[in-house]
Amino acid sequence: MEKKITIKGSPLRGLIGATFGFFIGFASVALFAPFIKNFKEVLFLTPAMIGLLVSIPNLSGSILRIPFSAMVDKNGGRKPFLILLGLASIGMLLLYLVITLYYPNNMPKHIYPFLLFIGCLCGCGIATFSVGVGQTAYWYPKNKHGVVLGIYAGVGNLAPGLFQLIFPLSFLVLGFAGTYLAWALFLIIGTIIYYFIAVDAWFFQLKAGGIGQEEAGKIAKKQYEQEMFPQGTLKRSLIISAKNWRTWVLVFIYFLSFGGFLALTVWFPSYWHFFYSLDIKSALLLTSIYATLASLIRVWGGTISDKFGGINIAIIFLVLTGIGAILMIFSSFLYLSISAMILMAIGMGVTNAAVFKLVPQSVPDAIGGAAGWIGGLGAFGGFVIPNILPIFIKTNNTGDMGYARGFVIFFVLSIVSIFLINLKKQKIT
Numbered sequence: 001m002e003k004k005i006t007i008k009g010s011p012l013r014g015l016i017g018a019t020f021g022f023f024i025g026f027a028s029v030a031l032f033a034p035f036i037k038n039f040k041e042v043l044f045l046t047p048a049m050i051g052l053l054v055s056i057p058n059l060s061g062s063i064l065r066i067p068f069s070a071m072v073d074k075n076g077g078r079k080p081f082l083i084l085l086g087l088a089s090i091g092m093l094l095l096y097l098v099i100t101l102y103y104p105n106n107m108p109k110h111i112y113p114f115l116l117f118i119g120c121l122c123g124c125g126i127a128t129f130s131v132g133v134g135q136t137a138y139w140y141p142k143n144k145h146g147v148v149l150g151i152y153a154g155v156g157n158l159a160p161g162l163f164q165l166i167f168p169l170s171f172l173v174l175g176f177a178g179t180y181l182a183w184a185l186f187l188i189i190g191t192i193i194y195y196f197i198a199v200d201a202w203f204f205q206l207k208a209g210g211i212g213q214e215e216a217g218k219i220a221k222k223q224y225e226q227e228m229f230p231q232g233t234l235k236r237s238l239i240i241s242a243k244n245w246r247t248w249v250l251v252f253i254y255f256l257s258f259g260g261f262l263a264l265t266v267w268f269p270s271y272w273h274f275f276y277s278l279d280i281k282s283a284l285l286l287t288s289i290y291a292t293l294a295s296l297i298r299v300w301g302g303t304i305s306d307k308f309g310g311i312n313i314a315i316i317f318l319v320l321t322g323i324g325a326i327l328m329i330f331s332s333f334l335y336l337s338i339s340a341m342i343l344m345a346i347g348m349g350v351t352n353a354a355v356f357k358l359v360p361q362s363v364p365d366a367i368g369g370a371a372g373w374i375g376g377l378g379a380f381g382g383f384v385i386p387n388i389l390p391i392f393i394k395t396n397n398t399g400d401m402g403y404a405r406g407f408v409i410f411f412v413l414s415i416v417s418i419f420l421i422n423l424k425k426q427k428i429t
Contacts, residue, residue: 005209007224009199011148014139017198018132019152021081024190025125026159028088029057031167031183032095032122049112051387056116058262058382060123065379066238069130069372073230073237076200076208077135084124084131085191091121092184099177125187126262130375132156134368137360138201141227143306146357150302153352154295160265161291164284202226228360228367237369246362247370249420250355251377253314256321256413257351259381265291266386267406268341275403276334290341294349301353310357313350314421321347322414328407337404344410385409 009017032054068080095118102108136152137145170179199205202224206216220226230237241247268290272283305313324343331337355374363370388409393402 005206005211007202007205009205011139013197014199014201015136015148015152017194018077018081018135019155020190021085021194021198022128022132022152022156023159024187024194025085025088025128026156027163027183027187027190028092028122028125029061030160030163031092031180032057032119051390053112053115053119054266055383055386056119057123057126058259058266058379058386060120061126062123062259062376062379062383064124064127065130065376066372068127069134069375070235070237070369072131072134072138072371073366073368076138076204077131078198078200080131081128081135081198082191082195084128085187085194087121088123088125089184089187089191091118091124092180092187094118094121096177096180096184099180103176126379127376129153129156129379130368130371133356133359133371133375135198135200137367137371138203138226138228138230141225142360142364145360146302146304146306146310146353147299148302149356150299150305150353153356154298154302154349157261157295157298158292161288161295164265164288164291168281168284203229228364230366230368237366238372239369240366241363241369241373244363244366244370246358247373250358250362250370250374252420253318253351253417254355254374254378255381256318256410256417257348257355257378258375259379259383260385260410260413261291261294261348261352262379262382263385263389264344266382267389271403275400276337286338286341290345293342294345294352297346297349298353301350302357304350305354305357310354310361311421314354314358315418317347317350317354318414318418318421319347321351322411322418323347325407325411325414329404329411331404332401 064084068084071080098111098115098118102111132152133149136148140148167179170182174182200208201220203216203220203226206219207213211219217229220229265287268287269280269283272278272286273280278286301313301317321344324340324347327340327343328337331340355378356371359370359374360367389406392406392408393400
């Protein structure tokens, strides 16, 4: 006899909840780099130490995507989302306390390791991405995954660009400490709102109500027409997806498209400021344009991926990314570089959407595990690439072509990605 369980929510509510959660989670990462830039003179940090601090949230956010995303296949996305948002809120509160207690003249000599710890906590905010992918995908049929995941990622990814625009104004109105207190409250209140609006797909609600996995799957399929279901435990989800070679092709592509996106949101302010001698406001504005465009274009990228196929769209826009990178490498003309940046934003943004259109159809029996590997190891590029780019810089002089030559990394990654996805094109689709 079937148990009577009240089912809450709808696919639209599931999408809204996941998108909202990812958006507020990204706030903790978007504001960590400005914090370090204001503290670097007080801390007497070396360039390498600054690079590690600025990128450490991307490291923790990448690694944590793997286990927390796999948790979706066992419990749904709501629980891991709340854990990650809670940890990110703690990180932002600690930033505020450090500013209040020590800024600008009382900084302890040995606080650097503690700042690394805070950075790791803030990185939990972007680890929510892969959780939201699984949470959203289980609500919708396969033929809608491109557009809904494009909306989810596109709107959620608006956070870096938006907050970089807001930060200078907030700093003027609220002051340095007040800005971080406001953002900490934003995260905490946002987490509470997520708690009330977020819902997991029908299958997970039935399981939480005490119905067995097999029976819950039958009910969800028959009564609610749910198409996608997890197979096995958290560990099994990771193992199944890891054994599927399609997962690793998508990991590499996402290393470029999203890891590269994270890297450039960190790198572009320095590039525009030091290579072209633009003031900080102009450098941040251009970076914000890049981040906003790369995010918004994902919505359209998801739509055309549904229509023309994720793999075909990925190939086309990887080529566009490579062209943008070539122009960046050889350009010493501001407006040409801005045009190249726009090409890269479009190419990387649409490729991001195409990748996650391919996830459910490439690894249908372990979406959470696959999203964890792809989102986690792919986003690892946001930690690796910013620490490689400074190697190309030979001097601190304006116009040092090392700032431009570093884009060879993106060109090489584009070429390899195109080769891999073409090599296995028939099998991936």
